[in-house]
Amino acid sequence: AQTVTQSQPEMSVQEAETVTLSCTYDTSESDYYLFWYKQPPSRQMILVIRQEAYKQQNATENRFSVNFQKAAKSFSLKISDSQLGDAAMYFCAYRTLDNYGQNFVFGPGTRLSVLP
């Protein structure tokens, strides 16, 4: 079974600085998808960024980018120019190519605080 690990339960960053959240996963599949979801205090789950495993190029969405290392099974999220609104729980998630729910696995989350 696939597993997703986030080794940093909590992180903090100064406003306007850059922070990197770590994620590792375990799978025997060669093709899959990886996601970062953000959960602000409102508790809504919001998709931040998505990466296809067959793509070597790292995904980027405005201030958010990933460092995808397939061989190392690592998928870190970099937030540049951190803003107060970035404070949230961040969940790393893995999904196989099939459409079975148990194969969409979330990590335990990293709580990010942004300091003014």
Next chain:
Amino acid sequence: DSGVTQTPKHLITATGQRVTLRCSPRSGDLSVYWYQQSLDQGLQFLIQYYNGEERAKGNILERFSAQQFPDLHSELNLSSLELGDSALYFCASSVDGTAPEKLFFGSGTQLSVL
């Protein structure tokens, strides 16, 4: 707004009771997923329905059941509630076509069992 609607937003009940959580997926989405998020914990997959049929089952208790109706909305029924069932219950939907899609989450139902 994700397009996924969950009702009610908050639910307070007593142990031993039964409740029903409702979810309306995004227009066109065929799959509905239910997740449980306990305090300061990640999301635990409960169950998935695809076009009215159960597709996958996770760590769902026997006291819990779900169904997806012909109009594709889904209900999660929780019975014989215990204090430990207090959690945020998320519904998510996806198209589930030939390519796997991301999940669109509702805003959740906060269940408090007293």
